[in-house]
Amino acid sequence: MSGNELEGRERGGVAWGDLIVEGRVSGQLYVDAEIFEAEMERIFHRGWVFVGHESEVASPGEFVTRRLGRAPVVMTRDDAGALRLFSNRCPHRGATICALEGGQSRYFRCPYHAWTFDSAGQLVSLPAEDGYGPSFDRSQFGLAPVPRVDSYRGFVFASWCPDGPTLLEHLGRSAQMIDRLCDLSPVGQIELRAGWLRHRIGANWKLAAENVCDFYHPPVTHASSGLVAGVPATYFSDVSGAVVRDLGGGHGEIDHRPMHARSTPRPAESYQGLRRRHLELLAERDGQVSAAARLQEGPPHGFVFPNLFIAELSIFVIEPVAVGDMTHRQTPIAWVGLPDELNRRNLRSFEGGFGPAGMVEPDDAAVWERLQLGLRAREPAWVVLQRGVGRDVDGVGRLLDETAMRGFWRHYRGLMAAGEATP
Ligand SMILES: [Fe+2]
Structure with a gap:
């Protein structure tokens, strides 16, 4: 830290109001390990964080492993069909009970002493149990559930904090983006079943x-x-x-609807037939006019604070690992109720954009790593986010303006400064 920032530290905390002002933020916010620790606590452990989608664990025993803030978690579905989210940690000695990205299993068995848990998290067997004495109660040693788990149209969010705003309060206006995405399916549902690309990127999570x-x-x-x-x-x-x-609430979007209302980019010839079929299926539910408008407007492009990017035809997730390290995940969406051919087309275009040889993600990743390197230089002290300052109207800016980033930082500052409130 240097200059003004140091004074804040000397007062016993970070002076968030000095680091984040309208139109610029301190470069230290991206490179300071103590700030990263505070973010994990105040944003990724206290608040709602996107974990995954219900369709990823559609049937009993299906599971995926994720990170919720610092902590490893397992999302699964129990035999009764309920979605469960647990610490990926054996209650005995602390090993992760699941090492895989995902799969299907009725049980999780710890590799250290074989304590074994069912998909509802109950401890169902352990070797040499008699040695724990007659009062040993298995029910006290189940997998630890994450205190709050809720979902919105299949999008599962969780929080380590037992109280606070509801998920709907957290989502606020960003819920409308999820609605727009899901409503492009004739049955109002998406699925994430294609698996995830994972990119390990040497950059701070906020850059993504x-x-x-x-x-x-x-x-x-x-x-x-x-x-x-x-x-x-x-x-x-x-x-x-x-x-x-x-x-x-830290959420933001690029809204293409006003542009699409003017002129629709002509889809490739091969897509015309599929698009007609999509329109027919939507029209059965919405009527011709609404269905055509829905397709014209297309899927949303926006950010749900702090880690979910609804990227039109795919979903991206940011998992912070350390101050200069993140995992960036991507998966294409599939709309339930549309012909496989249409969803497959989306899968193919996703591969072209975001795979290891894709045309979009590697460009971004390379630039974010350069930002991370450059930001280690302490001078100049500030990062500039002032494009459009003074002309936003009700939080809406011109396409190239940094309006949504300023919204992100305002919300961030509120959350981070709240942690300093204790006298
Ligand atoms: Fe980009």
């Missing part, structure tokens, strides 16, 4: 968060993919008609 609503960068960072895809120059410009929106 900021990037979601940064449309100033694509013509530069993604110039080559834009060229290949034939994206017109006006697409990434303030005059495109699309806008950036601060949704409050």
